[in-house]
Every structure is written in C-alpha cells, then in structure tokens.
Amino acid sequence: MNAIIGRKLGMTQIFDESGAVVPVTVIEAGPCPVVQVRSAEKEGYAAVQLGFGKQKDTRASKAEKGHALKAGLDAAPAVLKEFRFDETPEVGSTVTVDGFERGGRVKVTGVTKGRGFQGVMKRHGFGGGRASHGATRIHRAPGSIGAGTNPSRVIKGKRMPGHMGAEQQTVRNLLVAKVDAEKNLLYVRGAVPGPVNGVVFVQKQ
Numbered sequence: 001m002n003a004i005i006g007r008k009l010g011m012t013q014i015f016d017e018s019g020a021v022v023p024v025t026v027i028e029a030g031p032c033p034v035v036q037v038r039s040a041e042k043e044g045y046a047a048v049q050l051g052f053g054k055q056k057d058t059r060a061s062k063a064e065k066g067h068a069l070k071a072g073l074d075a076a077p078a079v080l081k082e083f084r085f086d087e088t089p090e091v092g093s094t095v096t097v098d099g100f101e102r103g104g105r106v107k108v109t110g111v112t113k114g115r116g117f118q119g120v121m122k123r124h125g126f127g128g129g130r131a132s133h134g135a136t137r138i139h140r141a142p143g144s145i146g147a148g149t150n151p152s153r154v155i156k157g158k159r160m161p162g163h164m165g166a167e168q169q170t171v172r173n174l175l176v177a178k179v180d181a182e183k184n185l186l187y188v189r190g191a192v193p194g195p196v197n198g199v200v201f202v203q204k205q
Contacts, residue, residue, distance in 0.1 A: 051077025
C-alpha cells in the first residue's frame with residue numbers, strides 16, 4: 001500500500017545506530033479500512049477510498065451510515081479520502097503502517113495552523129517602517145501599495161494584510177525514521193503541517 005490516513009501526535013526525538021539525535025514527528029497512521037474501490041469501467045478512474053477514525057452514531061448522516069454498512073463497518077469513518085494505489089485491495093480490508101518501511105521517503109499533506117488576520121510583517125515577512133527619524137505609527141505598516149494616476153488602482157496579487165494559515169500544504173521528501181506496527185505509529189523525520197491531533201495524509205514517493 002502506498003498511502004494511509006493518520007493523525008499528528010506531535011514531535012519528539014529518537015536516536016539512530018550511531019547515537020545521533022533524530023527529530024521526528026509522530027503520526028498515528030491507521031488502521032484504515034477500505035471503504036470503496038473505484039474502477040475505470042464504472043467511475044471513469046481507478047482509486048481506493050480509505051476511512052479513518054469513527055463518527056458518533058448521532059452525528060453521522062444516513063448516507064454516511066449506509067456507505068459504511070455497505071463496506072462492512074460498524075460505524076461511519078470520521079475521515080474519507082481517495083488515493084491512487086498500485087494494487088487494488090478488497091473492500092473491507094485494512095491498510096496499516098506495515099506498508100511503510102524505515103528509510104523510505106513520503107510526502108505528508110495537512111492543513112496548516114490557522115493564524116487569523118495578520119499584518120504584512122508576519123504574513124509576508126516585510127521589514128516594516130523606520131523606528132526613528134520622525135516615523136509615527138507606521139512601524140508595521142505596508143507602506144505604498146501602488147502608483148498614482150497611472151494605473152489609478154491597486155494591482156491584483158499585491159501582498160497585503162489578511163487571513164493567514166488554515167491552508168492545505170504538502171511537505172515532500174520526508175524520511176521515515178521508524179515504524180511501530182504494534183502501536184500504529186509512523187515516525188517521520190522533519191516537520192509535518194498542521195496542529196497536534198490534525199488529520200494528515202501520508203503517501204509514498
């Protein structure tokens with residue numbers, strides 16, 4: 001299997017054979033039941049739909065319950081995601097971290113931490129205004145945002161203050177430092193997008 005759904009547990013450090021410290025992000029990956037298999041003949045493309053976690057029975061809709069029941073699950077998954085797989089598993093089977101091996105490379109997709117409304121210094125790394133010589137209340141201001149009479153408007157795409165974070169981001173070429181099949185844990189060297197307990201999608205490269 002070349003993909004799995006997981007939950008970011010946070011960062012820690014482990015030691016390799018030489019005794020060097022390796023900073024890792026711990027991901028609780030799977031087990032993920034195969035909820036549906038899409039085929040090129042029926043849906044027009046080949047993919048495998050995986051589930052992760054469980055919804056409360058009172059929160060799941062009838063459609064979600066029926067979809068899970070058809071796959072032989074006792075509860076509707078909290079997360080559903082489709083992946084392209086090299087081989088086609090059977091509906092009802094389970095994908096675990098056993099499909100990943102130490103030393104392999106993966107890409108991890110998650111939603112970054114939301115930062116709310118931020119100014120240009122934090123959002124875009126602007127240097128800010130002068131701290132002295134008559135500067136008054138412009139220390140973190142963006143400054144001029146365009147020309148005058150021509151073109152008499154602000155050009156689209158101008159870096160301005162606004163909502164920051166809470167965007168889907170993929171970090172590529174991360175190293176799998178350790179696989180704990182008993183606890184369904186994946187130790188990935190490097191930073192993974194998103195907050196603690198955030199849902200992430202791990203795919204082999």
